[in-house]
Amino acid sequence: MTRLVDALTHPVGVAPHDHLSWGYTGREAWREAATGFLGEGARRGEHLLYVAYGTETELVDDLAGLPGRDDLLASGALRVQDASGLYGPPEQFDGVLQTATYAAMARETQEAGYPALRVAADITRQLLTPEDVALFAAYEVLIDTMVSESPLLTMCGFDAGTADASAALALAFVHPISSTGVEVPDGRLTSGGDGGWRLSGELDRRNLADLCHALDVLLAVPEPRDLHLDLRRLVFADVASLRALVTAARRLEPGRRIVLHSTPPLVRQVLRAGFGAENLEVHA
Protein backbone atom coordinates (compact mmCIF):
# COMPACT_ATOMS: atom_id res chain seq x y z
CA MET A 1 0.00 0.00 0.00
CA THR A 2 1.33 3.43 -0.91
CA ARG A 3 0.39 6.32 1.32
CA LEU A 4 0.61 9.86 0.11
CA VAL A 5 3.54 11.71 1.74
CA ASP A 6 3.52 15.35 0.80
CA ALA A 7 2.78 18.97 1.66
CA LEU A 8 -0.52 20.13 0.11
CA THR A 9 -2.02 23.53 -0.60
CA HIS A 10 -5.58 22.22 -0.31
CA PRO A 11 -6.70 19.13 1.63
CA VAL A 12 -8.12 17.31 -1.36
CA GLY A 13 -6.99 14.47 -3.60
CA VAL A 14 -6.62 12.32 -0.51
CA ALA A 15 -7.87 8.81 0.16
CA PRO A 16 -8.39 6.28 2.96
CA HIS A 17 -5.23 5.79 5.08
CA ASP A 18 -4.18 9.40 4.55
CA HIS A 19 -3.45 11.45 7.65
CA LEU A 20 -3.13 15.21 7.43
CA SER A 21 -1.72 17.82 9.77
CA TRP A 22 -3.47 21.03 8.79
CA GLY A 23 -2.14 24.26 10.18
CA TYR A 24 -4.36 27.21 9.39
CA THR A 25 -4.76 30.82 10.43
CA GLY A 26 -8.23 31.96 11.47
CA ARG A 27 -11.53 30.17 11.73
CA GLU A 28 -12.53 31.01 8.16
CA ALA A 29 -9.47 29.20 6.81
CA TRP A 30 -10.42 26.16 8.85
CA ARG A 31 -14.01 26.21 7.64
CA GLU A 32 -12.80 26.38 4.06
CA ALA A 33 -10.32 23.52 4.55
CA ALA A 34 -12.85 21.31 6.35
CA THR A 35 -15.55 21.99 3.77
CA GLY A 36 -13.24 21.06 0.88
CA PHE A 37 -11.94 17.97 2.68
CA LEU A 38 -15.39 16.69 3.68
CA GLY A 39 -16.90 17.65 0.31
CA GLU A 40 -14.49 15.28 -1.42
CA GLY A 41 -15.58 12.54 0.97
CA ALA A 42 -19.27 13.27 0.31
CA ARG A 43 -18.74 12.83 -3.40
CA ARG A 44 -17.14 9.45 -2.70
CA GLY A 45 -19.95 8.30 -0.42
CA GLU A 46 -17.76 8.21 2.68
CA HIS A 47 -18.99 8.62 6.22
CA LEU A 48 -18.09 12.11 7.42
CA LEU A 49 -17.28 13.31 10.91
CA TYR A 50 -16.64 16.96 11.69
CA VAL A 51 -15.04 17.68 15.07
CA ALA A 52 -14.51 21.27 16.24
CA TYR A 53 -15.02 23.47 19.27
CA GLY A 54 -18.53 24.80 19.66
CA THR A 55 -22.18 23.97 19.89
CA GLU A 56 -23.83 21.67 17.38
CA THR A 57 -25.37 24.70 15.67
CA GLU A 58 -22.01 26.45 15.39
CA LEU A 59 -20.41 23.34 13.96
CA VAL A 60 -23.18 22.88 11.41
CA ASP A 61 -22.80 26.55 10.48
CA ASP A 62 -19.09 25.97 9.90
CA LEU A 63 -20.06 23.66 7.05
CA ALA A 64 -22.48 26.04 5.35
CA GLY A 65 -20.46 25.73 2.15
CA LEU A 66 -20.66 21.94 2.03
CA PRO A 67 -22.91 20.88 -0.89
CA GLY A 68 -25.87 18.80 0.34
CA ARG A 69 -24.96 19.44 3.97
CA ASP A 70 -28.49 19.18 5.31
CA ASP A 71 -29.23 15.98 3.42
CA LEU A 72 -25.97 14.47 4.63
CA LEU A 73 -26.87 15.36 8.20
CA ALA A 74 -30.36 14.01 7.82
CA SER A 75 -29.15 10.69 6.43
CA GLY A 76 -26.48 10.29 9.09
CA ALA A 77 -23.68 10.38 6.50
CA LEU A 78 -22.38 13.52 8.23
CA ARG A 79 -22.06 13.89 11.97
CA VAL A 80 -20.70 16.78 13.99
CA GLN A 81 -19.14 16.53 17.42
CA ASP A 82 -17.74 19.02 19.90
CA ALA A 83 -13.96 18.58 20.21
CA SER A 84 -13.94 19.44 23.91
CA GLY A 85 -16.30 16.56 24.58
CA LEU A 86 -14.41 14.13 22.37
CA TYR A 87 -10.89 14.87 23.57
CA GLY A 88 -11.47 16.26 27.07
CA PRO A 89 -9.05 18.64 28.78
CA PRO A 90 -5.51 18.41 27.32
CA GLU A 91 -3.99 17.28 30.61
CA GLN A 92 -6.44 14.36 30.81
CA PHE A 93 -6.15 13.36 27.17
CA ASP A 94 -5.78 9.59 26.75
CA GLY A 95 -4.21 8.80 23.37
CA VAL A 96 -4.66 5.05 23.67
CA LEU A 97 -8.36 5.44 24.45
CA GLN A 98 -8.83 7.94 21.66
CA THR A 99 -7.09 5.64 19.16
CA ALA A 100 -9.43 2.84 20.19
CA THR A 101 -12.41 5.18 19.81
CA TYR A 102 -11.50 6.08 16.25
CA ALA A 103 -10.75 2.43 15.41
CA ALA A 104 -14.24 1.48 16.65
CA MET A 105 -15.80 4.31 14.62
CA ALA A 106 -13.99 3.14 11.49
CA ARG A 107 -15.26 -0.42 12.01
CA GLU A 108 -18.83 0.76 12.55
CA THR A 109 -18.56 2.87 9.42
CA GLN A 110 -17.57 -0.12 7.37
CA GLU A 111 -20.30 -2.24 8.92
CA ALA A 112 -22.79 0.45 7.95
CA GLY A 113 -21.70 0.08 4.33
CA TYR A 114 -19.55 3.18 3.91
CA PRO A 115 -16.20 2.75 2.14
CA ALA A 116 -14.39 4.82 4.75
CA LEU A 117 -14.68 7.25 7.63
CA ARG A 118 -13.38 10.74 6.87
CA VAL A 119 -12.67 12.89 9.94
CA ALA A 120 -11.92 16.61 9.95
CA ALA A 121 -10.96 17.46 13.53
CA ASP A 122 -9.88 20.81 14.95
CA ILE A 123 -7.44 20.07 17.78
CA THR A 124 -6.19 23.60 18.47
CA ARG A 125 -7.11 23.62 22.16
CA GLN A 126 -5.24 20.37 22.72
CA LEU A 127 -2.06 22.17 21.66
CA LEU A 128 -1.80 25.26 23.84
CA THR A 129 1.43 24.44 25.68
CA PRO A 130 4.64 22.60 24.69
CA GLU A 131 3.65 19.80 27.08
CA ASP A 132 0.22 19.46 25.44
CA VAL A 133 1.87 19.36 22.02
CA ALA A 134 4.29 16.62 23.08
CA LEU A 135 1.43 14.55 24.51
CA PHE A 136 -0.68 14.95 21.40
CA ALA A 137 2.22 14.29 19.03
CA ALA A 138 2.80 11.00 20.83
CA TYR A 139 -0.84 10.11 20.24
CA GLU A 140 -0.49 11.02 16.56
CA VAL A 141 2.42 8.56 16.25
CA LEU A 142 0.23 5.81 17.65
CA ILE A 143 -2.86 6.67 15.64
CA ASP A 144 -0.89 6.93 12.40
CA THR A 145 -0.48 3.14 12.40
CA MET A 146 -4.20 2.70 12.93
CA VAL A 147 -5.06 5.15 10.16
CA SER A 148 -2.62 3.41 7.81
CA GLU A 149 -4.35 0.09 8.42
CA SER A 150 -8.03 1.13 8.71
CA PRO A 151 -10.70 2.46 6.33
CA LEU A 152 -10.10 5.88 7.77
CA LEU A 153 -8.61 9.22 6.79
CA THR A 154 -8.24 12.13 9.13
CA MET A 155 -7.32 15.78 8.94
CA CYS A 156 -5.97 17.20 12.22
CA GLY A 157 -6.41 20.96 12.04
CA PHE A 158 -4.99 23.61 14.33
CA ASP A 159 -4.89 27.37 14.32
CA ALA A 160 -1.20 28.19 14.04
CA GLY A 161 -1.81 31.57 15.63
CA THR A 162 -3.39 30.06 18.75
CA ALA A 163 -1.60 26.73 19.26
CA ASP A 164 1.82 26.62 20.87
CA ALA A 165 4.63 27.52 18.46
CA SER A 166 6.00 23.99 18.60
CA ALA A 167 2.77 22.47 17.24
CA ALA A 168 3.29 23.02 13.52
CA LEU A 169 6.62 21.24 13.36
CA ALA A 170 5.79 18.54 15.91
CA LEU A 171 2.55 17.57 14.17
CA ALA A 172 3.88 17.79 10.62
CA PHE A 173 6.70 15.46 11.63
CA VAL A 174 4.30 12.65 12.55
CA HIS A 175 1.77 13.15 9.74
CA PRO A 176 2.43 11.93 6.20
CA ILE A 177 0.65 15.00 4.82
CA SER A 178 0.82 18.58 6.00
CA SER A 179 -0.41 21.97 4.91
CA THR A 180 1.82 24.29 2.94
CA GLY A 181 0.09 27.13 4.76
CA VAL A 182 2.45 26.76 7.70
CA GLU A 183 6.08 26.47 6.72
CA VAL A 184 7.90 23.58 8.38
CA PRO A 185 10.77 21.26 7.40
CA ASP A 186 9.52 18.32 5.40
CA GLY A 187 11.07 15.59 7.55
CA ARG A 188 8.59 12.98 8.72
CA LEU A 189 8.34 9.71 10.61
CA THR A 190 5.15 7.98 9.56
CA SER A 191 3.62 4.54 9.39
CA GLY A 192 4.27 2.59 6.21
CA GLY A 193 1.01 0.69 6.60
CA ASP A 194 2.91 -2.59 6.50
CA GLY A 195 3.94 -2.77 10.14
CA GLY A 196 7.02 -0.69 9.39
CA TRP A 197 7.74 3.03 9.48
CA ARG A 198 9.13 5.53 7.05
CA LEU A 199 11.64 8.28 7.62
CA SER A 200 11.33 10.77 4.82
CA GLY A 201 12.38 14.26 3.80
CA GLU A 202 15.07 16.21 5.58
CA LEU A 203 16.22 15.51 9.12
CA ASP A 204 18.30 18.15 10.83
CA ARG A 205 18.43 20.31 13.94
CA ARG A 206 15.03 21.80 13.17
CA ASN A 207 13.21 18.52 13.72
CA LEU A 208 15.74 16.64 15.85
CA ALA A 209 13.62 16.91 19.01
CA ASP A 210 10.58 15.63 17.12
CA LEU A 211 12.55 12.68 15.78
CA CYS A 212 13.78 11.79 19.26
CA HIS A 213 10.27 12.12 20.69
CA ALA A 214 8.70 9.97 17.97
CA LEU A 215 11.37 7.29 18.40
CA ASP A 216 10.79 7.30 22.15
CA VAL A 217 7.06 6.78 21.60
CA LEU A 218 7.54 3.95 19.11
CA LEU A 219 10.13 2.15 21.19
CA ALA A 220 8.14 2.47 24.39
CA VAL A 221 5.60 0.11 22.85
CA PRO A 222 6.66 -3.49 23.54
CA GLU A 223 5.36 -4.83 20.22
CA PRO A 224 6.54 -5.16 17.56
CA ARG A 225 9.92 -6.10 18.92
CA ASP A 226 11.83 -4.59 16.01
CA LEU A 227 11.33 -1.11 14.56
CA HIS A 228 11.67 -1.27 10.78
CA LEU A 229 12.41 2.08 9.18
CA ASP A 230 12.23 2.55 5.42
CA LEU A 231 14.61 5.32 4.34
CA ARG A 232 13.95 5.30 0.60
CA ARG A 233 12.40 8.77 0.71
CA LEU A 234 14.95 10.24 3.05
CA VAL A 235 16.46 13.26 1.30
CA PHE A 236 18.99 14.31 3.94
CA ALA A 237 19.95 13.41 7.49
CA ASP A 238 22.49 15.36 9.47
CA VAL A 239 24.91 13.79 11.91
CA ALA A 240 22.81 14.61 14.98
CA SER A 241 19.77 12.87 13.49
CA LEU A 242 21.73 9.73 12.70
CA ARG A 243 23.22 9.83 16.13
CA ALA A 244 19.69 10.00 17.55
CA LEU A 245 18.83 6.78 15.71
CA VAL A 246 21.93 5.09 17.03
CA THR A 247 21.30 6.34 20.56
CA ALA A 248 17.75 4.98 20.40
CA ALA A 249 19.05 1.61 19.20
CA ARG A 250 21.66 1.47 21.96
CA ARG A 251 18.97 1.99 24.58
CA LEU A 252 16.97 -1.00 23.37
CA GLU A 253 16.83 -4.09 25.48
CA PRO A 254 18.73 -7.10 24.09
CA GLY A 255 16.84 -8.84 21.32
CA ARG A 256 15.13 -5.71 20.02
CA ARG A 257 16.48 -3.87 17.01
CA ILE A 258 16.08 -0.85 14.81
CA VAL A 259 16.34 -2.08 11.23
CA LEU A 260 17.03 0.44 8.47
CA HIS A 261 15.91 -0.41 4.93
CA SER A 262 16.80 1.29 1.62
CA THR A 263 19.47 3.22 3.48
CA PRO A 264 21.06 5.94 1.30
CA PRO A 265 24.81 5.51 0.64
CA LEU A 266 25.84 8.61 2.62
CA VAL A 267 23.85 7.49 5.65
CA ARG A 268 25.53 4.11 5.48
CA GLN A 269 28.90 5.82 5.14
CA VAL A 270 28.33 7.99 8.22
CA LEU A 271 27.05 5.09 10.29
CA ARG A 272 30.00 2.95 9.24
CA ALA A 273 32.50 5.71 9.95
CA GLY A 274 31.17 6.78 13.24
CA PHE A 275 28.25 5.14 14.89
CA GLY A 276 27.93 1.44 15.30
CA ALA A 277 25.34 -0.17 17.52
CA GLU A 278 24.63 -3.84 18.06
CA ASN A 279 20.91 -3.19 17.93
CA LEU A 280 21.04 -1.22 14.70
CA GLU A 281 20.84 -3.19 11.48
CA VAL A 282 21.52 -1.33 8.24
CA HIS A 283 20.41 -2.54 4.82
CA ALA A 284 21.10 -0.88 1.48
Add this chain to the structure above:
Amino acid sequence: MSGTGHGQAVLDHEALPYRSIQEFVDAVAPLLRAGVDAGEPTMLAVEERLVRGLAERLGGLDGVTVLPAGDEYASPFITLRTYDRRLRGLVADGAEHIRVVGEVPHGDDAHWHGWVRYEAAINDLYTELPVHAVCPIDLSTATPARVEEVLQLHPRVWTSEGSRPNQRYREPREFLADRIQVELDPLEATPPALERRDPTPREARRDIGDWLESLRLPAQLADTVELAVHELVTNAWWHGRPPVRLRAWSAPGRVVLAVHDTGPGPDDPYAGYLPGRGAIDTAGHGLWIVNQLLGGLTLAHDADGFTAHLVVETAPHLA
Protein backbone atom coordinates in the same frame (compact mmCIF):
# COMPACT_ATOMS: atom_id res chain seq x y z
CA MET B 1 55.57 0.95 35.07
CA SER B 2 56.19 1.72 31.46
CA GLY B 3 58.18 -0.49 29.13
CA THR B 4 60.95 2.04 28.93
CA GLY B 5 61.46 2.20 32.63
CA HIS B 6 61.16 5.93 33.02
CA GLY B 7 57.80 6.76 34.45
CA GLN B 8 54.36 5.72 35.54
CA ALA B 9 52.20 3.40 33.49
CA VAL B 10 51.16 6.20 31.18
CA LEU B 11 51.86 7.07 27.58
CA ASP B 12 55.43 7.03 26.29
CA HIS B 13 55.39 8.54 22.84
CA GLU B 14 58.74 8.25 21.13
CA ALA B 15 60.15 9.03 17.72
CA LEU B 16 62.57 6.58 16.15
CA PRO B 17 64.61 8.24 13.39
CA TYR B 18 66.44 5.63 11.30
CA ARG B 19 68.45 5.55 8.08
CA SER B 20 68.53 1.83 7.30
CA ILE B 21 66.64 -1.36 7.93
CA GLN B 22 69.45 -2.51 10.16
CA GLU B 23 69.28 0.63 12.26
CA PHE B 24 65.52 0.19 12.56
CA VAL B 25 65.80 -3.48 13.47
CA ASP B 26 68.53 -2.82 16.03
CA ALA B 27 66.24 -0.39 17.81
CA VAL B 28 62.93 -2.22 17.55
CA ALA B 29 63.85 -5.89 17.98
CA PRO B 30 64.68 -5.62 21.71
CA LEU B 31 61.52 -3.67 22.35
CA LEU B 32 59.32 -6.30 20.70
CA ARG B 33 61.14 -9.14 22.35
CA ALA B 34 60.68 -7.60 25.77
CA GLY B 35 57.01 -7.07 25.10
CA VAL B 36 56.43 -10.65 24.00
CA ASP B 37 58.47 -12.01 26.89
CA ALA B 38 56.38 -9.97 29.32
CA GLY B 39 53.17 -11.21 27.73
CA GLU B 40 52.16 -7.68 26.80
CA PRO B 41 50.02 -6.80 23.78
CA THR B 42 52.70 -5.93 21.22
CA MET B 43 51.73 -4.44 17.86
CA LEU B 44 53.71 -3.68 14.75
CA ALA B 45 52.44 -1.60 11.81
CA VAL B 46 55.32 -0.75 9.48
CA GLU B 47 56.33 -1.36 5.87
CA GLU B 48 56.71 -4.95 4.76
CA ARG B 49 60.51 -4.67 4.31
CA LEU B 50 60.83 -3.63 7.97
CA VAL B 51 58.56 -6.46 9.10
CA ARG B 52 60.74 -8.92 7.20
CA GLY B 53 63.90 -7.49 8.77
CA LEU B 54 62.49 -7.90 12.25
CA ALA B 55 61.22 -11.42 11.55
CA GLU B 56 64.68 -12.44 10.39
CA ARG B 57 66.36 -10.92 13.45
CA LEU B 58 63.91 -12.42 15.93
CA GLY B 59 63.43 -15.75 14.16
CA GLY B 60 59.78 -14.99 13.54
CA LEU B 61 57.25 -12.66 15.06
CA ASP B 62 55.30 -15.02 17.29
CA GLY B 63 53.42 -13.04 19.91
CA VAL B 64 53.55 -9.83 17.87
CA THR B 65 50.38 -8.58 16.25
CA VAL B 66 51.45 -7.48 12.79
CA LEU B 67 49.03 -4.98 11.30
CA PRO B 68 49.09 -4.00 7.61
CA ALA B 69 50.57 -0.50 7.61
CA GLY B 70 48.65 0.57 4.52
CA ASP B 71 45.30 -0.18 6.16
CA GLU B 72 46.28 1.09 9.58
CA TYR B 73 47.45 4.45 8.27
CA ALA B 74 45.02 5.15 5.45
CA SER B 75 43.54 8.28 7.03
CA PRO B 76 44.74 10.10 10.17
CA PHE B 77 41.47 10.57 12.01
CA ILE B 78 40.29 7.05 11.28
CA THR B 79 43.63 5.79 12.60
CA LEU B 80 43.28 7.95 15.73
CA ARG B 81 39.83 6.52 16.40
CA THR B 82 40.90 2.96 15.62
CA TYR B 83 43.81 3.08 18.04
CA ASP B 84 41.70 4.83 20.66
CA ARG B 85 39.18 1.99 20.64
CA ARG B 86 41.79 -0.72 20.36
CA LEU B 87 44.02 0.54 23.16
CA ARG B 88 41.15 1.33 25.52
CA GLY B 89 39.68 -2.09 24.75
CA LEU B 90 42.94 -3.81 25.69
CA VAL B 91 43.14 -1.81 28.92
CA ALA B 92 39.52 -2.68 29.72
CA ASP B 93 40.43 -6.33 29.16
CA GLY B 94 43.20 -6.08 31.75
CA ALA B 95 46.32 -5.09 29.80
CA GLU B 96 48.72 -3.29 32.12
CA HIS B 97 51.15 -2.24 29.41
CA ILE B 98 50.95 -2.17 25.63
CA ARG B 99 53.63 -1.70 22.98
CA VAL B 100 52.98 -0.24 19.55
CA VAL B 101 55.53 0.36 16.81
CA GLY B 102 53.80 2.14 13.95
CA GLU B 103 55.05 4.32 11.15
CA VAL B 104 52.75 6.96 9.74
CA PRO B 105 53.17 7.52 5.98
CA HIS B 106 55.53 10.46 5.89
CA GLY B 107 55.13 10.74 2.13
CA ASP B 108 51.33 11.11 2.28
CA ASP B 109 51.00 14.63 0.86
CA ALA B 110 47.19 14.54 0.78
CA HIS B 111 46.93 13.86 4.51
CA TRP B 112 50.13 15.36 5.85
CA HIS B 113 48.43 18.08 7.89
CA GLY B 114 46.22 15.36 9.34
CA TRP B 115 49.17 13.17 10.23
CA VAL B 116 50.84 16.08 12.03
CA ARG B 117 47.64 16.67 13.99
CA TYR B 118 47.47 12.94 14.72
CA GLU B 119 50.99 12.88 16.15
CA ALA B 120 50.29 16.02 18.18
CA ALA B 121 46.98 14.75 19.53
CA ILE B 122 48.36 11.42 20.70
CA ASN B 123 50.37 13.26 23.34
CA ASP B 124 47.23 14.65 24.94
CA LEU B 125 44.44 12.24 24.00
CA TYR B 126 46.17 9.02 25.01
CA THR B 127 47.99 10.51 28.01
CA GLU B 128 46.59 8.16 30.62
CA LEU B 129 46.99 4.98 28.57
CA PRO B 130 49.81 2.61 29.57
CA VAL B 131 51.24 2.52 26.07
CA HIS B 132 54.76 2.65 24.77
CA ALA B 133 54.27 4.05 21.26
CA VAL B 134 57.31 4.18 19.03
CA CYS B 135 56.97 6.05 15.74
CA PRO B 136 59.73 5.28 13.24
CA ILE B 137 60.66 7.84 10.60
CA ASP B 138 62.93 7.01 7.70
CA LEU B 139 65.46 9.83 7.42
CA SER B 140 66.49 8.64 3.97
CA THR B 141 63.04 9.27 2.46
CA ALA B 142 61.16 11.82 4.60
CA THR B 143 61.79 15.47 3.79
CA PRO B 144 63.81 17.45 6.36
CA ALA B 145 60.78 19.64 7.08
CA ARG B 146 58.63 16.63 7.89
CA VAL B 147 61.37 15.06 10.00
CA GLU B 148 61.56 18.29 11.97
CA GLU B 149 57.81 18.37 12.54
CA VAL B 150 57.74 14.74 13.64
CA LEU B 151 60.59 15.30 16.06
CA GLN B 152 58.84 18.30 17.58
CA LEU B 153 55.83 16.14 18.42
CA HIS B 154 57.49 13.32 20.34
CA PRO B 155 58.58 13.96 23.92
CA ARG B 156 61.23 11.25 23.71
CA VAL B 157 63.44 9.58 21.13
CA TRP B 158 63.99 5.83 20.96
CA THR B 159 67.21 4.32 19.60
CA SER B 160 69.03 1.01 19.86
CA GLU B 161 70.55 2.41 23.04
CA GLY B 162 67.20 3.03 24.64
CA SER B 163 65.11 6.07 25.36
CA ARG B 164 66.19 9.67 25.87
CA PRO B 165 64.35 12.96 26.29
CA ASN B 166 63.81 14.94 23.11
CA GLN B 167 64.97 18.53 23.49
CA ARG B 168 63.10 19.58 20.36
CA TYR B 169 59.70 18.53 21.67
CA ARG B 170 57.12 21.31 21.79
CA GLU B 171 53.87 21.47 23.70
CA PRO B 172 51.39 20.07 21.14
CA ARG B 173 48.59 22.63 21.58
CA GLU B 174 51.04 25.46 21.10
CA PHE B 175 52.59 23.69 18.13
CA LEU B 176 49.20 23.23 16.45
CA ALA B 177 48.15 26.84 17.09
CA ASP B 178 51.36 28.08 15.48
CA ARG B 179 50.98 25.73 12.54
CA ILE B 180 47.54 26.93 11.42
CA GLN B 181 48.97 29.50 9.03
CA VAL B 182 50.89 26.70 7.30
CA GLU B 183 47.71 24.67 6.90
CA LEU B 184 45.57 27.36 5.32
CA ASP B 185 45.20 26.88 1.62
CA PRO B 186 46.66 29.74 -0.46
CA LEU B 187 43.40 29.80 -2.43
CA GLU B 188 41.80 31.47 0.57
CA ALA B 189 43.80 34.60 -0.22
CA THR B 190 41.96 34.87 -3.53
CA PRO B 191 38.37 35.99 -4.20
CA PRO B 192 36.00 33.09 -3.48
CA ALA B 193 34.01 31.38 -6.22
CA LEU B 194 31.02 31.28 -3.89
CA GLU B 195 30.21 33.47 -0.91
CA ARG B 196 27.08 33.48 1.25
CA ARG B 197 26.30 35.60 4.27
CA ASP B 198 24.13 34.09 7.01
CA PRO B 199 22.94 31.05 5.07
CA THR B 200 20.84 28.53 6.95
CA PRO B 201 22.47 25.07 6.99
CA ARG B 202 19.94 23.98 4.40
CA GLU B 203 20.64 26.93 2.13
CA ALA B 204 24.36 26.42 2.50
CA ARG B 205 24.03 22.75 1.63
CA ARG B 206 21.94 23.43 -1.44
CA ASP B 207 24.12 26.26 -2.72
CA ILE B 208 27.27 24.22 -2.26
CA GLY B 209 25.54 21.26 -3.92
CA ASP B 210 24.72 23.34 -6.99
CA TRP B 211 28.25 24.70 -7.10
CA LEU B 212 29.82 21.26 -6.80
CA GLU B 213 27.55 19.99 -9.55
CA SER B 214 28.85 22.76 -11.82
CA LEU B 215 32.37 21.52 -11.02
CA ARG B 216 31.33 17.98 -12.03
CA LEU B 217 32.35 16.47 -8.72
CA PRO B 218 31.29 12.81 -8.41
CA ALA B 219 27.87 12.64 -6.75
CA GLN B 220 28.98 10.63 -3.73
CA LEU B 221 31.83 12.99 -2.91
CA ALA B 222 29.55 15.97 -3.49
CA ASP B 223 26.99 14.51 -1.05
CA THR B 224 29.72 14.10 1.55
CA VAL B 225 30.92 17.68 1.10
CA GLU B 226 27.33 18.94 1.34
CA LEU B 227 26.95 17.10 4.64
CA ALA B 228 30.23 18.59 5.85
CA VAL B 229 29.10 22.12 4.98
CA HIS B 230 25.77 21.50 6.67
CA GLU B 231 27.56 20.45 9.85
CA LEU B 232 29.97 23.39 9.81
CA VAL B 233 27.23 25.95 9.22
CA THR B 234 25.01 24.28 11.85
CA ASN B 235 27.86 24.59 14.35
CA ALA B 236 28.37 28.24 13.43
CA TRP B 237 24.71 29.01 14.16
CA TRP B 238 24.32 26.88 17.27
CA HIS B 239 27.63 27.48 18.96
CA GLY B 240 29.00 30.57 17.27
CA ARG B 241 27.60 34.02 16.61
CA PRO B 242 26.35 35.66 13.43
CA PRO B 243 27.21 36.89 10.96
CA VAL B 244 28.00 33.49 9.52
CA ARG B 245 29.97 33.55 6.30
CA LEU B 246 30.43 30.65 3.92
CA ARG B 247 33.08 30.87 1.21
CA ALA B 248 34.30 28.33 -1.34
CA TRP B 249 37.13 28.10 -3.84
CA SER B 250 38.23 25.52 -6.35
CA ALA B 251 41.44 24.64 -8.14
CA PRO B 252 42.47 21.57 -10.08
CA GLY B 253 42.55 18.70 -7.62
CA ARG B 254 40.82 20.35 -4.70
CA VAL B 255 37.98 22.43 -3.37
CA VAL B 256 38.40 24.64 -0.34
CA LEU B 257 35.62 25.77 2.00
CA ALA B 258 35.60 28.16 4.94
CA VAL B 259 32.79 28.79 7.43
CA HIS B 260 33.35 31.78 9.67
CA ASP B 261 31.36 33.11 12.60
CA THR B 262 32.13 35.76 15.18
CA GLY B 263 31.87 33.48 18.21
CA PRO B 264 34.80 32.21 20.27
CA GLY B 265 34.88 28.70 18.73
CA PRO B 266 35.47 25.54 20.78
CA ASP B 267 37.94 25.71 23.67
CA ASP B 268 39.18 22.22 22.93
CA PRO B 269 42.02 22.25 20.37
CA TYR B 270 41.16 18.64 19.62
CA ALA B 271 37.50 19.28 18.80
CA GLY B 272 36.52 16.83 16.09
CA TYR B 273 39.51 14.54 16.66
CA LEU B 274 37.53 11.95 18.60
CA PRO B 275 33.75 11.60 19.06
CA GLY B 276 32.42 14.13 21.51
CA ARG B 277 35.64 16.18 21.72
CA GLY B 278 34.60 19.80 22.12
CA ALA B 279 31.02 18.65 22.53
CA ILE B 280 28.25 20.89 23.62
CA ASP B 281 25.35 18.50 23.15
CA THR B 282 25.95 17.01 19.71
CA ALA B 283 28.71 19.35 18.55
CA GLY B 284 31.97 17.53 18.21
CA HIS B 285 30.22 14.62 16.57
CA GLY B 286 29.60 16.66 13.44
CA LEU B 287 33.20 17.82 13.29
CA TRP B 288 34.38 14.33 14.05
CA ILE B 289 32.35 12.81 11.23
CA VAL B 290 33.70 15.47 8.83
CA ASN B 291 37.19 14.42 9.85
CA GLN B 292 36.33 10.75 9.50
CA LEU B 293 34.80 11.15 6.04
CA LEU B 294 37.02 13.83 4.52
CA GLY B 295 39.89 14.80 6.84
CA GLY B 296 41.32 18.14 5.81
CA LEU B 297 39.57 20.15 8.52
CA THR B 298 41.41 22.97 10.28
CA LEU B 299 39.76 24.92 13.08
CA ALA B 300 41.22 28.37 13.58
CA HIS B 301 40.56 31.19 16.02
CA ASP B 302 41.14 34.54 14.41
CA ALA B 303 40.87 38.21 15.27
CA ASP B 304 37.15 38.46 14.59
CA GLY B 305 35.94 35.00 15.52
CA PHE B 306 36.36 31.44 14.47
CA THR B 307 36.72 29.70 11.13
CA ALA B 308 36.41 26.06 10.10
CA HIS B 309 38.56 25.50 7.00
CA LEU B 310 38.03 22.40 4.91
CA VAL B 311 40.19 21.20 2.04
CA VAL B 312 38.74 18.36 -0.05
CA GLU B 313 40.96 16.49 -2.47
CA THR B 314 39.33 15.80 -5.84
CA ALA B 315 40.46 14.14 -9.04
CA PRO B 316 43.13 16.37 -10.67
CA HIS B 317 40.98 17.20 -13.70
CA LEU B 318 38.03 18.35 -11.61
CA ALA B 319 37.32 21.71 -10.09
